[in-house]
Amino acid sequence: MIWLAWRQQRLAALCAAGGVLVVMTSVAVLGVETAAFHSAVGHGSPALSQESLQAFWNAAWITLLALPLLAGLFLGAPLIAQDFEARTYRLAWTQGITRQRWVTWKLAPPLVAIALGTAVLAGAIEPAISTQWTGGQQWSVGEQWYWFDQSGFALAAYVLFAVALGVLAGALIGRTLLAMVVTGIAYVLTRAAIATFLRPNYMPPITAHPPEPFGAWTLTMGFTSPGQPDTAALLVYQPADRFWTFQLIEAAIFVGLAIALVAAAVVVVRRRTA
Amino acid sequence: MTAAVETNGVSTRYGRTWALRDCTTSLPTGSVTALVGPNGAGKTTLLNLIIGLLKPTAGTVSVFGWSPVQDPDLVLARVGFLAQDSPLFRSFSLEDMFRFGRVMNRRWDQAAAEERMRKRGIPLEQKVHTLSGGQHAQVALAMALAKMPDLLLLDEPLASLDPLARSEFLQELMESAADGSLTVLLSSHLIGDLERVCDHLLLLNRGILQLAGETERIINAHRVLIGPRGQAGSEAISGVVVVRRLESDRQVKLWVRGDPGPLAAPWQSHSAPLEEIVMAYMANAAAAPALQVDLVIAS
Numbered sequence: 312m313i314w315l316a317w318r319q320q321r322l323a324a325l326c327a328a329g330g331v332l333v334v335m336t337s338v339a340v341l342g343v344e345t346a347a348f349h350s351a352v353g354h355g356s357p358a359l360s361q362e363s364l365q366a367f368w369n370a371a372w373i374t375l376l377a378l379p380l381l382a383g384l385f386l387g388a389p390l391i392a393q394d395f396e397a398r399t400y401r402l403a404w405t406q407g408i409t410r411q412r413w414v415t416w417k418l419a420p421p422l423v424a425i426a427l428g429t430a431v432l433a434g435a436i437e438p439a440i441s442t443q444w445t446g447g448q449q450w451s452v453g454e455q456w457y458w459f460d461q462s463g464f465a466l467a468a469y470v471l472f473a474v475a476l477g478v479l480a481g482a483l484i485g486r487t488l489l490a491m492v493v494t495g496i497a498y499v500l501t502r503a504a505i506a507t508f509l510r511p512n513y514m515p516p517i518t519a520h521p522p523e524p525f526g527a528w529t530l531t532m533g534f535t536s537p538g539q540p541d542t543a544a545l546l547v548y549q550p551a552d553r554f555w556t557f558q559l560i561e562a563a564i565f566v567g568l569a570i571a572l573v574a575a576a577v578v579v580v581r582r583r584t585a
Numbered sequence: 586m587t588a589a590v591e592t593n594g595v596s597t598r599y600g601r602t603w604a605l606r607d608c609t610t611s612l613p614t615g616s617v618t619a620l621v622g623p624n625g626a627g628k629t630t631l632l633n634l635i636i637g638l639l640k641p642t643a644g645t646v647s648v649f650g651w652s653p654v655q656d657p658d659l660v661l662a663r664v665g666f667l668a669q670d671s672p673l674f675r676s677f678s679l680e681d682m683f684r685f686g687r688v689m690n691r692r693w694d695q696a697a698a699e700e701r702m703r704k705r706g707i708p709l710e711q712k713v714h715t716l717s718g719g720q721h722a723q724v725a726l727a728m729a730l731a732k733m734p735d736l737l738l739l740d741e742p743l744a745s746l747d748p749l750a751r752s753e754f755l756q757e758l759m760e761s762a763a764d765g766s767l768t769v770l771l772s773s774h775l776i777g778d779l780e781r782v783c784d785h786l787l788l789l790n791r792g793i794l795q796l797a798g799e800t801e802r803i804i805n806a807h808r809v810l811i812g813p814r815g816q817a818g819s820e821a822i823s824g825v826v827v828v829r830r831l832e833s834d835r836q837v838k839l840w841v842r843g844d845p846g847p848l849a850a851p852w853q854s855h856s857a858p859l860e861e862i863v864m865a866y867m868a869n870a871a872a873a874p875a876l877q878v879d880l881v882i883a884s
Contacts, residue, residue: 312688314684314688315685315688315689318677318681318684318685319674397672397674397675398668398670398672399672399673399674401638401666401668401669401672402668402672402673402674402728403689404638405636405638405661405664405666405668406661406685406686406689406690406732407658407661407662407689407690407691407692407732408658408661408689408690409657409658409661410657413689584633584638584639584640
């Protein structure tokens with residue numbers, strides 16, 4: 312049965328593995344170059360200028376932001392939709408095994424592979440990403456929070472969520488292209504909503520007077536009593552040491568959503584009529 | 586003979602349209618049944634209900650005593666299904682297709698499937714999308730037969746085939762059904778091709794089962810009456826149900842069910858070939874409610 316999953320998905324699997332490898336290597340190299348840049352400050356000239364490094368990191372930032380969405384569109388959406396579109400579900404569902412088993416074997420191998428692949432990717436690029444702020448004084452305060460969506464647990468969870476979204480959209484709609492469009496819209500909206508409304512409040516933020524502590528995520532900057540002469544500046548922020556707690560909370564939310572979406576897709580397949 | 590398939594008051598509705606209404610019939614084990622009817626008559630719906638791709642809106646289906654809805658694994662294990670257009674994975678080689686069958690089925694006769702391909706001269710390395718229409722259908726049939734099914738369902742298997750491929754396909758099918766343990770139900774919008782190979786007939790029209798039973802008994806139960814037009818004679822014919830009435834310049838031709846007994850002088854009566862009887866029912870559409878009874882319920 313794993314053979315069937317591989318036989319049907321091998322092109323997508325190889326492309327995904329290739330993509331992950333390229334991203335992983337590029338970010339790792341960028342990390343090495345950034346570290347070299349930091350250690351070269353003051354003694355000698357680094358291979359890449361700060362501007363070039365910034366440009367490369369910007370590209371990496373966008374790539375890693377888009378990565379889960381790409382996985383959802385190209386790995387998730389076609390997974391079940393392709394069998395509906397080619398009408399081969401009528402072949403698959405009339406062999407000797409139940410739909411429940413078919414859908415289990417259809418989804419489990421790619422989902423496990425994707426989970427492992429993203430875990431490896433997220434773990435491998437984390438040290439490289441952190442060279443941006445651990446290295447030295449050249450980088451702006453708050454970099455780590457700026458890379459929240461591209462880091463560790465959250466990145467892996469986003470990928471699983473996007474793929475699960477694609478799977479459900481494909482199972483419901485039955486047409487790959489339309490499922491991809493719906494997946495894209497639903498993914499962006501969900502991510503934006505949670506990042507904007509939920510994430511700042513995972514833990515009660517701290518209110519204090521400036522200066523901002525190193526590595527904090529500033530939510531608002533304001534004044535104690537606006538318009539009054541005795542006002543003092545106030546900051547509302549999440550401190551740096553909460554970063555990984557927030558990562559775990561974010562990841563838990565998206566993994567939970569992913570599990571619910573996959574379960575819904577299984578139900579849709581079981582109930583679907585020809 | 587026990588029944589391989591029994592349907593009891595089965596109805597299926599898509600939204601507000603009824604695809605099948607109150608269908609009660611049975612297929613005797615070992616029978617080869619033609620399921621005929623015009624497009625949209627409910628043939629695919631009935632086949633999908635038997636294999637469990639659809640759930641009936643009302644009524645029950647039983648396959649060798651099992652419900653395709655409650656016990657899909659028991660039904661799927663014994664039924665070979667060839668869906669409309671014989672879907673196969675386009676990018677697979679035949680080797681891959683048969684491997685698919687092997688992993689998806691507990692019973693699988695790999696040797697028989699390969700032997701069928703060898704006999705047709707189709708190499709196992711060939712990709713599905715490079716097959717001709719006839720070869721495609723042969724591969725799909727080989728897949729369905731390799732399951733070693735007790736019941737074989739075929740949905741319009743001949744629709745896309747040229748006459749030679751049709752005859753080869755039916756030949757292959759008949760050889761497989763020859764020992765009498767395999768029950769076959771195959772649909773077509775034409776009876777012509779199937780008449781030779783079928784011993785039973787189901788006729789669906791607009792979701793209603795109009796005829797069901799042994800082809801021989803159906804033929805025996807119908808007559809064609811021909812008489813002059815405009816003469817009062819036709820009204821005098823009693824004891825029959827007129828299925829179809831066709832008037833030409835001089836003649837009236839009636840396809841009737843039942844025995845009119847001896848007829849007055851100009852009128853002639855003779856038996857009708859199965860194809861004509863089927864055509865008569867199809868042309869009648871669902872106009873005559875009296876025809877909605879099962880003529881011969883096989884028991």
